[in-house]
Amino acid sequence: MVGYTDDKDAVLTRLRRIEGQVRGIQRMVDEDTYCIDVLTQISATTRALQSVALALLDDHLDHCVRQAIAAGGPEADDKVAEASAAIARLVRS
Amino acid sequence: MVGYTDDKDAVLTRLRRIEGQVRGIQRMVDEDTYCIDVLTQISATTRALQSVALALLDDHLDHCVRQAIAAGGPEADDKVAEASAAIARLVRS
Amino acid sequence: MVGYTDDKDAVLTRLRRIEGQVRGIQRMVDEDTYCIDVLTQISATTRALQSVALALLDDHLDHCVRQAIAAGGPEADDKVAEASAAIARLVRS
Amino acid sequence: MVGYTDDKDAVLTRLRRIEGQVRGIQRMVDEDTYCIDVLTQISATTRALQSVALALLDDHLDHCVRQAIAAGGPEADDKVAEASAAIARLVRS
Numbered sequence: 001m002v003g004y005t006d007d008k009d010a011v012l013t014r015l016r017r018i019e020g021q022v023r024g025i026q027r028m029v030d031e032d033t034y035c036i037d038v039l040t041q042i043s044a045t046t047r048a049l050q051s052v053a054l055a056l057l058d059d060h061l062d063h064c065v066r067q068a069i070a071a072g073g074p075e076a077d078d079k080v081a082e083a084s085a086a087i088a089r090l091v092r093s
Numbered sequence: 094m095v096g097y098t099d100d101k102d103a104v105l106t107r108l109r110r111i112e113g114q115v116r117g118i119q120r121m122v123d124e125d126t127y128c129i130d131v132l133t134q135i136s137a138t139t140r141a142l143q144s145v146a147l148a149l150l151d152d153h154l155d156h157c158v159r160q161a162i163a164a165g166g167p168e169a170d171d172k173v174a175e176a177s178a179a180i181a182r183l184v185r186s
Numbered sequence: 187m188v189g190y191t192d193d194k195d196a197v198l199t200r201l202r203r204i205e206g207q208v209r210g211i212q213r214m215v216d217e218d219t220y221c222i223d224v225l226t227q228i229s230a231t232t233r234a235l236q237s238v239a240l241a242l243l244d245d246h247l248d249h250c251v252r253q254a255i256a257a258g259g260p261e262a263d264d265k266v267a268e269a270s271a272a273i274a275r276l277v278r279s
Numbered sequence: 280m281v282g283y284t285d286d287k288d289a290v291l292t293r294l295r296r297i298e299g300q301v302r303g304i305q306r307m308v309d310e311d312t313y314c315i316d317v318l319t320q321i322s323a324t325t326r327a328l329q330s331v332a333l334a335l336l337d338d339h340l341d342h343c344v345r346q347a348i349a350a351g352g353p354e355a356d357d358k359v360a361e362a363s364a365a366i367a368r369l370v371r372s
Contacts, residue, residue, distance in 0.1 A: 008122060008123075008125075011122050012119055012122055012123065015115060015118055015119045015122065016119065018115050019112060019115045019116060019119070022108060022111050022112045022115055022142075023112060025108055026105055026108045026109065026112070029101060029104050029105055029108065030101070030105060032101075035149050035150070035152065035153040035157060036153065036175055036176070036179050038149055039146055039149055039150060039153075039179045039182070039183065040179070040182065042142055042143075042145060042146040042149070042183075043146070043179075043182040043183055043186040044186075045142060046139055046142050046143060046146075046186045047186045049115075049135055049138060049139050049142070050135075050139060050186075050277055050278070052135060053132055053135040053136070053139075053277075054270070054273065054274050054277060056128050056131055056132055056135075057128070057132060057270070057273060058270040059128065060128040060129065060132075061247075061251075061266050061269060061270060062266050062270075064128065065247075066255050066262070066266065069252050069255040069256055070255055070256070070258070072256070076252070080247050080248050080252065082129055083129070083247060084240070084243070084244040084247060084248075086129050086132045086133070086136075087240065087243060087273055087276075088240050089132070089133065089136040090132065090135075090136055090273075090277050091236055091239075091240060091276050091277055092236070092371075093136040093137075093139045093140045093143075143370055143371070146370075147363070147366065147367050147370060150363070150366060151363040154340075154344075154359050154362060154363060155359050155363075158340075159348050159355070159359065162345050162348040162349055163348055163349070163351070165349070169345070173340050173341050173345065176340060177333070177336070177337040177340060177341075180333065180336060180366055180369075181333050183366075183370050184329055184332075184333060184369050184370055185278075185329070194308060194309070194311075197308050198305055198308055198309065201301060201304055201305045201308065202305065204301050205298060205301045205302060205305070208294060208297050208298045208301055208328075209298060211294055212291055212294045212295065212298070215287060215290050215291055215294065216287070216291065218287075221335050221336070221338065221339040221343060222339065222361055222362070222365050224335055225332055225335055225336060225339075225365045225368070225369065226365070226368065228328055228329075228331060228332040228335070228369075229332070229365075229368040229369055229372040230372075231328060232325055232328050232329060232332075232372045233372045235301075235321055235324060235325050235328070236321075236325060236372075238321060239318055239321045239322070239325075242314050242317055242318055242321075243314070243318060245314065246314040246315065246318075250314060268315055269315070272315050272318045272319070272322075275318070275319065275322040276318065276321075276322055279322040279323075279325045279326045279329075
């Protein structure tokens with residue numbers, strides 16, 4: 001089981017909307033839309049992707065990491081280290 | 094005419110690949126892939142989107158902004174201000 | 187007790203180096219150093235600050251959040267929510 | 280001459296405030312302030328640094344890049360390429 005199972009439909013809905021935004025950006029480029037307007041749409045899509053990432057990370061901390069810590073044992077160390085590495089990738093992307 | 098006309102096919106190819114990445118993320122969520130792996134894929138997609146934005150901005154500076162400045166007149170002020178605002182949105186997204 | 191107590195000296199050393207970088211940027215501006223070189227130095231300083239933030243967050247997850255979860259009770263919920271909010275601020279800054 | 284000469288005092292004032300913020304963060308760590316509060320202060324300082332970078336870049340586009348383009352010649356190419364590289368570093372930091 002993974003942390004986002006409960007919110008799976010909501011996450012999928014957000015990802016489908018992001019897919020639609022990316023297709024919209026393709027259409028804008030294809031129709032020679034003014035660059036600045038394309039950039040505005042890319043910034044909005046980037047922020048939407050980051051929001052999904054933050055929601056998944058939140059669930060991950062609240063479920064997987066939490067269960068591993070509550071269960072004790074060496075897996076807790078791994079989970080915390082893994083979450084920290086994922087956070088670093090998000091902050092730097 | 095807009096700045097990215099020459100590179101239009103290359104930009105569209107990159108955007109179609111990003112659309113494929115977003116669909117891949119949906120599939121991962123749908124199949125209950127481990128959250129951290131989903132996050133890694135989202136970080137990669139975010140970076141790919143930012144690279145397209147930087148390429149578009151580069152072309153924009155090199156074509157639209159440059160032409161407006163070379164032509165002189167009040168439009169040059171607008172173009173520079175508009176580019177600065179787009180850069181700020183990118184840095185903050 | 188807070189999570190970073192063990193690494194306090196290392197964190198303080200990094201923050202003093204960042205303070206030195208900020209003073210170096212002031213000197214560059216004061217001496218009319220070429221803008222692009224000042225920007226390069228600001229980008230390096232921003233990354234150094236983010237690295238300290240990631241190190242503190244890592245320790246926080248590994249100590250404060252972990253202890254709260256291991257202890258059980260309602261405080262665990264608060265700690266996880268609070269860490270998620272701090273991560274969101276970092277990703278968006 | 281560089282682009283930010285006119286605003287030099289304003290930029291220096293902002294950088295001195297950022298130096299004060301970094302010293303404040305050192306004090307917080309030294310006094311074992313709660314990690315989340317330290318992180319909030321680091322996020323604010325990172326944003327302040329990025330704002331200075333955006334202001335410098337804005338001036339740079341509006342002065343150095345603009346003058347090079349208006350003057351024509353090969354230096355214009357270099358200035359635009361250099362500005363694009365600086366923008367990429369800012370977006371990725």
